Amino acid sequence: MAHQSAPQRPLVGVVTDLKEIEPHRFFATGEKYLRALTDAADVVPVLLPLMADRVHLQEWLQRLDGVFLTGAYSNVHPRHFAQTDEIPDTQHDEARDALSLDLIRATVDAGKPLLGVCRGMQEMNVAFGGSLHQNLHLTGRYQEHREDKSQPLAVQYGPAHDVSLVPGGVLARVTGVENITVNSVHTQGVDRLASGLQVEARAEDGLVEAFSVEGARRFAVGVQWHPEWQVLEHPQNKALFTAFGDACREVAAANQR
Numbered sequence: 001m002a003h004q005s006a007p008q009r010p011l012v013g014v015v016t017d018l019k020e021i022e023p024h025r026f027f028a029t030g031e032k033y034l035r036a037l038t039d040a041a042d043v044v045p046v047l048l049p050l051m052a053d054r055v056h057l058q059e060w061l062q063r064l065d066g067v068f069l070t071g072a073y074s075n076v077h078p079r080h081f082a083q084t085d086e087i088p089d090t091q092h093d094e095a096r097d098a099l100s101l102d103l104i105r106a107t108v109d110a111g112k113p114l115l116g117v118c119r120g121m122q123e124m125n126v127a128f129g130g131s132l133h134q135n136l137h138l139t140g141r142y143q144e145h146r147e148d149k150s151q152p153l154a155v156q157y158g159p160a161h162d163v164s165l166v167p168g169g170v171l172a173r174v175t176g177v178e179n180i181t182v183n184s185v186h187t188q189g190v191d192r193l194a195s196g197l198q199v200e201a202r203a204e205d206g207l208v209e210a211f212s213v214e215g216a217r218r219f220a221v222g223v224q225w226h227p228e229w230q231v232l233e234h235p236q237n238k239a240l241f242t243a244f245g246d247a248c249r250e251v252a253a254a255n256q257r
């Protein structure tokens, strides 16, 4: 009897971060993202090392069924979206910028699903020509969006504010609700939204908290909050990961035909 290959869960590329752990450099990512991908999206995460100088994007994209962009304490370097000088004492990760920004455009061009969280959402906006506020709290226009680092993680990633979902939008359809209470762990935020991005959610202060990519052939969404945090305890966040996983399953099934 011919061997019937078991249905295989989609493979999803996860962009890593550069970590200096003396005396070496590592490419790493947060466990909570990987567990949300396995437990809520039901996909198999594959870490993508920050080796834009060694690996052609298409070598990955031809084999991946989707791409996931994690959050990170580092910030997108302002040279990618503004002429303003680098703000002193800001953590950057230029190796991640070098991979992520090109990978975002290539992923959407290839019609592969894309989900960006926090820094990943900010990268999507920059990758398509948008800009970021480098210090939301200094603009005088927004509520506090930073976490209190003196608090336990459960508080830092706990409920912080509500976001209103755009009626009829992707997130409204996926979650089935009009508002979500989200966590907030970010210093930067969307200033100019890139053309071609559709607002999906806003905070009470008007800050863009989520968008989708207009014209993307598959699911392509960025959210400023952290839906991966205790994802199974938050139905809307689980629905977001499930929708991303479903889009990746469509790609995987098409590739198996």
Ligand SMILES: N[C@@H](CCC(=O)NCCCC(=O)O)C(=O)O
Pocket: 030, 070, 071, 072, 073, 074, 075, 117, 118, 119, 120, 185, 186, 187, 188, 189, 226
């Ligand atoms: N550095 C950016 C993005 C914030 C972000 O992604 N925070 C995540 C913290 C660590 C984690 O949960 O992975 C900003 O400050 O706006």
